[in-house]
Amino acid sequence: xxxxxxxxxxxxxxxxxxxxxxxxxxxxxxxxxxxxxxxxxxxxxxxxxxxxxxxxxxxxxxxxxxxxxxxxxxxxxxxxxxxxxxxxxxxxxxxxxxxxxxxxxxxxxxxxxxxxxxxxxxxxxxxxxxxxxxxxxxxxxxxxxxxxxxxxxxxxxxxxxxxxxxxxxxxxxxxxxxxxxxxxxxxxxxxxxxxxxxxxxxxxxxxxxxxxxxxxxxxxxxxxxxxxxxxxxxxxxxxxxxxxxxxxxxxxxxxxx
Amino acid sequence: xxxxxxxxxxxxxxxxxxxxxxxxxxxxxxxxxxxxxxxxxxxxxxxxxxxxxxxxxxxxxxxxxxxxxxxxxxxxxxxxxxxxxxxxxxxxxxxxxxxxxxxxxxxxxxxxxxxxxxxxxxxxxxxxxxxxxxxxxxxxxxxxxxxxxxxxxxxxxxxxxxxxxxxxxxxxxxxxxxxxxxxxxxxxxxxxxxxxxxxxxxxxxxxxxxxxxxxxxxxxxxxxxxxxxxxxxxxxxxxxxxxxxxxxxxxxxxxxxxxxxxxxxxxxxxxxxxxxxxxxxxxxxxxxxxxxxxxxxxxxxxxxxxxxxxxxxxxxxxxxxxxxxxxxxxxxxxxxxxxxxxxxxxxxxxxxxxxxxxxxxxxxxxxxxxxxxxxxxxxxxxxxxxxxxxxxxxxxx
Numbered sequence: 001x002x003x004x005x006x007x008x009x010x011x012x013x014x015x016x017x018x019x020x021x022x023x024x025x026x027x028x029x030x031x032x033x034x035x036x037x038x039x040x041x042x043x044x045x046x047x048x049x050x051x052x053x054x055x056x057x058x059x060x061x062x063x064x065x066x067x068x069x070x071x072x073x074x075x076x077x078x079x080x081x082x083x084x085x086x087x088x089x090x091x092x093x094x095x096x097x098x099x100x101x102x103x104x105x106x107x108x109x110x111x112x113x114x115x116x117x118x119x120x121x122x123x124x125x126x127x128x129x130x131x132x133x134x135x136x137x138x139x140x141x142x143x144x145x146x147x148x149x150x151x152x153x154x155x156x157x158x159x160x161x162x163x164x165x166x167x168x169x170x171x172x173x174x175x176x177x178x179x180x181x182x183x184x185x186x187x188x189x190x191x192x193x194x195x196x197x198x199x200x201x202x203x204x205x206x207x208x209x210x211x212x213x214x215x216x217x218x219x220x221x222x223x224x225x226x227x228x229x230x231x232x233x234x235x236x237x238x239x240x241x242x243x244x245x246x247x248x249x250x251x252x253x254x255x256x257x
Numbered sequence: 258x259x260x261x262x263x264x265x266x267x268x269x270x271x272x273x274x275x276x277x278x279x280x281x282x283x284x285x286x287x288x289x290x291x292x293x294x295x296x297x298x299x300x301x302x303x304x305x306x307x308x309x310x311x312x313x314x315x316x317x318x319x320x321x322x323x324x325x326x327x328x329x330x331x332x333x334x335x336x337x338x339x340x341x342x343x344x345x346x347x348x349x350x351x352x353x354x355x356x357x358x359x360x361x362x363x364x365x366x367x368x369x370x371x372x373x374x375x376x377x378x379x380x381x382x383x384x385x386x387x388x389x390x391x392x393x394x395x396x397x398x399x400x401x402x403x404x405x406x407x408x409x410x411x412x413x414x415x416x417x418x419x420x421x422x423x424x425x426x427x428x429x430x431x432x433x434x435x436x437x438x439x440x441x442x443x444x445x446x447x448x449x450x451x452x453x454x455x456x457x458x459x460x461x462x463x464x465x466x467x468x469x470x471x472x473x474x475x476x477x478x479x480x481x482x483x484x485x486x487x488x489x490x491x492x493x494x495x496x497x498x499x500x501x502x503x504x505x506x507x508x509x510x511x512x513x514x515x516x517x518x519x520x521x522x523x524x525x526x527x528x529x530x531x532x533x534x535x536x537x538x539x540x541x542x543x544x545x546x547x548x549x550x551x552x553x554x555x556x557x558x559x560x561x562x563x564x565x566x567x568x569x570x571x572x573x574x575x576x577x578x579x580x581x582x583x584x585x586x587x588x589x590x591x592x593x594x595x596x597x598x599x600x601x602x603x604x605x606x607x608x609x610x611x612x613x614x615x616x617x618x619x620x621x622x623x624x625x626x627x628x629x630x631x632x633x634x635x636x637x638x639x640x641x642x643x644x645x646x647x648x649x650x651x652x653x654x
Contacts, residue, residue, distance in 0.1 A: 011648075011649070062476075065480045066479075067479045067480060087484055090481060095476070095477060095480040097473065097476060099473035099476075101472070101473045103267075103474060105271050106267075114263070117263045118260060118481040118482060119481065162477065
């Protein structure tokens with residue numbers, strides 16, 4: 001379970017960043033990345049966070065992962081407060097991004113073992129989980145090759161194994177298919193579904209409409225740091241006034257004003 | 258603690274597989290030194306030997322003066338008399354490599370010498386590293402001739418040679434070999450290990466900070482249960498250790514290059530090894546630890562700030578000078594460890610090492626170096642941890 005209650009986050013801008021914002025920027029030294037955001041993700045469901053680039057999706061997910069801390073509001077993950085018990089929260093989370101985040105000079109075996117060690121998974125439990133993931137993702141045949149020499153599909157498989165080695169209750173996917181080929185993207189889509197079917201709490205961010213319709217149980221649309229829609233995907237579809245999901249999304253975020 | 262060890266072991270394995278790190282940390286100090294020292298000493302020895310044994314082609318234009326010099330040249334096995342027609346042809350002969358030196362007597366030379374005036378001899382040659390060594394033989398030849406003429410003058414004037422020597426200085430230098438060695442070479446050794454300690458730690462620091470950001474692995478690491486302090490300490494130990502290993506290997510490389518150098522006479526080799534005794538080395542090693550920690554703190558802080566390997570490199574390259582300058586000042590003659598210099602980072606370690614090698618170290622000053630360096634090392638670690646905890650630094654830009 002993920003509970004996000006009235007969370008806000010702003011960043012201080014450097015002089016260079018303020019210059020880059022253009023002459024019309026009048027927001028002062030800070031930029032509000034996330035404003036008063038609230039939502040809930042239930043176990044056994046896929047919660048999709050949809051929004052254009054710069055909407056605040058990554059910042060929100062980073063706050064869930066305790067990488068960033070919110071300025072105000074409360075985040076509760078698997079019954080734990082992210083500000084009070086960040087270390088414990090991280091133990092319950094699996095975090096996967098589009099940038100695979102792997103060490104090129106390690107082998108898949110070493111990479112997965114490293115994270116298992118950090119999560120305190122060892123001995124028989126590690127062997128069992130590692131074997132099942134390596135079987136499922138067919139990692140065995142390249143497990144001893146340096147990651148730097150693997151294809152992007154192989155790397156993504158290693159990333160998935162790394163994300164799930166500690167069998168997390170909550171899985172966060174931050175635009176996980178960005179830059180990946182069709183086959184690898186499909187593997188990710190399957191993984192997200194598998195996580196849901198196993199009863200995990202799944203939240204994923206995307207700006208790809210196809211993924212939204214394929215995966216979403218619940219949907220929140222973010223724009224300029226705010227949640228502008230938050231309900232079930234079914235309700236979103238039923239209340240659509242545009243012909244396609246994409247058109248409806250553009251209409252809601254006001255992209256064609 | 259467990260997470261620190263896990264991170265340390267992984268990072269150590271990772272950087273030891275990095276070719277750039279290995280070259281800078283291991284190969285450079287271990288292989289490059291023996292190679293440079295051996296090649297340069299062999300080259301110098303060869304130059305010296307050929308310059309010393311070369312049969313010099315010497316021309317003598319007497320201009321009707323006494324022919325003693327000419328006879329001396331003919332009588333020597335290491336010189337051969339070369340015919341020179343006139344003074345104008347000397348330069349072209351030397352440039353054409355048919356002549357090495359030419360001694361030209363002034364036409365009035367004998368007359369002037371006989372009337373107790375100063376005669377004039379013009380010596381033609383082309384200076385070079387090799388020729389300068391050969392010139393010593395010509396200088397000696399002319400000096401001997403000069404002494405002969407002086408003695409003749411004294412004889413004619415019925416004077417003792419003591420007349421021109423008001424007193425004789427009998428020098429009693431009480432400096433020990435250790436002190437002399439420490440003063441002359443003692444500054445050079447810390448200069449090398451301080452620089453290699455910094456350079457050896459630089460690449461691991463870049464890789465473990467900015468490299469992690471560039472690869473996008475920082476995010477996954479931050480989502481693991483390891484705390485930020487544990488992550489920094491794990492990385493910090495690796496960078497510190499890299500600096501220490503580099504500095505130690507610089508010593509080993511220097512030791513090996515001296516020991517394996519067949520050109521160094523055994524008595525000098527024994528002397529060097531006696532001067533740099535085990536105790537001195539141990540004390541110097543204890544200084545390497547805080548300076549490596551200090552470097553690790555600075556390097557990692559800059560590395561965490563940078564967003565890419567390239568940016569980190571461009572930030573850290575000027576830092577090399579900040580390290581080289583105080584280390585170099587330490588090598589200057591006359592620079593000694595005082596209450597003030599003991600508090601200047603890098604310079605203090607350089608001067609303390611110099612003092613340890615020469616055996617002239619003041620224990621009070623050494624204690625000040627330890628205290629200031631350990632304090633500085635602790636501060637650099639704290640700053641690095643705080644710095645890594647800042648969102649603006651880790652997610653800059």
